[in-house]
Amino acid sequence: MNKTEFHTTLSRMFRARIPFIVINSMERARVLDTISVLADEIVIPIYVHSLSHGTQDINAKRTLNEDKSVIGGLDYGIQQMSQRQNLTFVFTEVSDLGDDNMVARHFYDGVIQAIERGGSICVITNNPVWQQIQRMGMAIKLDTPDEDEMFEVVRESVMPYLGSIPIEWGEPEYRSAAQILSNMSKVEAENVLATIMAKGTLTVEDLGELSMHKDKLFSDISGLEKVKIEPNTLTVAGLEGMRKWLDEQRVLMTADLRERKLRPPRGVLLVGVPGCGKSLSAKFIAASWNLPLYRLDLASIQGQYLGQSEGRLKDAFTSADNASPCVLWIDEVEKGLAGAGGSGDGGTSTRMVGQFLFWLQESRYRVFVVATANDVSKLPPELLRRGRFDEIFFVDLPGEEERKDIISLYINKNLLTPPSMECLSQIVKSSDGFSGADLESAVRDVAIKAVIHGDSIVSDELYIRCFTNVIPLSKTSPERIEAIRAWGRERAVMASGVSWNSGNPTEKPGKRILI
């Protein structure tokens, strides 16, 4: 439960004089904060035992018993309870309550005393507790700070530095930082923030560094592969319609949607011709949104071990939820789910599709899924129904304008000598049917020649020759490409933003035809 719920529930337990309370949390200080407030609110004496201070009054911080051992603290508690009603003792460092041992037996005696005298013994621990004692009490769990609490943690960490170092953060950055830091403990979050501010400034770019720190914490996430991206090297040319749509989703990804009862965006399915920028777009989204990118390899999850796939997939989704906000990239989703509906794999694929759809529907975490597919005919139709993904885009072979953008992009990147304007428009025209990857490889051929023979040999003629030498996929497997295009034109929104018939950019991505 979150801090507010924890506060309310623990308050009730204290008032009800529950004799034994196990508080599940790794965050001792945060639990004690709440207990300290409760001590004032309901005006009851509460004593806290720790190995460093012995037993102290929680708010007066007066040491009442010097004995620092757990047994010593417990003996003191039992003795005090025999003299006064309604005392509460909190133990913060008990290591072995898991089974029938000496310490556990001692606690058992303490709880018996508490029952008789309206006392209460609390233990803050993340370890299991011996059944025999647990049955006499109740357990309560404090989760790591949620976004609202983390927002306060961020603000309180930054406040003391205002005026002493340059700080570019305002409310929106506090909110983003809170989202990134969620699922960390309060202390971890404070440490990360302090480390970042120790360099003497706090800039908007530091939000990226926060993500990095979080990645480290979640670095061995199961079933997911962290994909390293270098934001500055990633550029997508064309695909304007999709990019416009993504800009809107980005706003939704960071906005506080709870009041409106909206769920965060779930993601997008990109289908289309191989080599036209689907995988590239997945990386581009993560890079431009400043979010970590995790790749889920369904084929490897399906693995050799029959019956384990579902468990592993569940772990992967839980990990993605924990790593949120993030982008979850499922590349060539049709390969991982091939066989769904069939009987070849004992129904594993079908169950995985079901599990995937369930998670997509139910998860409320900010995990933006980017799934890509080349061959739509192999995709289970459930995946294409409305409401699964927020949008399905068709990534087609680039049109004339897009080819010009892609060619220019790679010429700028790879070459010192651009072609003449006439030559450029000639290669743009003659490269009809080329994919983005084909265009890139033609430019790369020119660049390789430039490296080998020197830049002076780069000429219009060389450009034209290198472009003529490339044989695009649309020439080598025309039927395959045509089948993909026929499906996409009919069923999905054009990622280019150019509607199929007119060839003109439309205001908005075109209308989707219901499937």
Ligand SMILES: Nc1ncnc2c1ncn2[C@@H]1O[C@H](COP(=O)(O)OP(=O)(O)O)[C@@H](O)[C@H]1O
């Ligand atoms: N629209 C584009 N803008 C820039 N580069 C592109 C574009 N489309 C394809 N490319 C180049 O082709 C390569 C292969 O594209 P990729 O995204 O892997 O294709 P696929 O659609 O098959 O996933 C990319 O890494 C990139 O270098």
Ligand SMILES: [Mg+2]
């Ligand atoms: Mg790809």
